[in-house]
Amino acid sequence: DAGITQSPRYKITETGRQVTLMCHQTWSHSYMFWYRQDLGHGLRLIYYSAAADITDKGEVPDGYVVSRSKTENFPLTLESATRSQTSVYFCASSVPGGNYGYTFGSGTRLTVV
């Protein structure tokens, strides 16, 4: 689905470094989400946003920061990367209520060494 784009697709970073994962959607969906996918855990919600300048914590927010100055962008920042943050990160968007489902980006595979 070209409407939601994540970058980079792959990233290797060192422990302690700051890294930002980008998410851009072209549908003007008000809701955006960040999930991490780990074996045996499925997808777990990190942060979500209901609109520009409105964000809230999900299930596993520690070590992450988000911002949403524009509706279409929802970057996720790891302030000081740790090995436990090695994961695949998915961004998603939806309209309020999620009646049309949730659309996911292609994911960013992050490795922290």
Place this chain on the structure above:
Amino acid sequence: AQSVSQHNHHVILSEAASLELGCNYSYGGTVNLFWYVQYPGQHLQLLLKYFSGDPLVKGIKGFEAEFIKSKFSFNLRKPSVQWSDTAEYFCAVTRSSGSARQLTFGSGTQLTVLP
């Protein structure tokens, strides 16, 4: 908070076999239910969703799911699987009310279909 359980972590079937993947959720209120599929190396794609009405929901690629409210279940079925159905399948739930409708996922079921 809601939670989702998928009982089968890995299912192996031969082509043409029938498929049923279990999904149970825990939440006392009204929910919306989803099944997503993730093919190797790809992002999640919506297979089907249930919001209200007929509890038997038909989705893409011949998949269907039945919502049984009394059992808090939303099992996924397909009468005859194909090799191309090899993927990971995720059940997910959101609350039907409230402004924050974040998805809660199960841990996923890896389906391998042998040719």
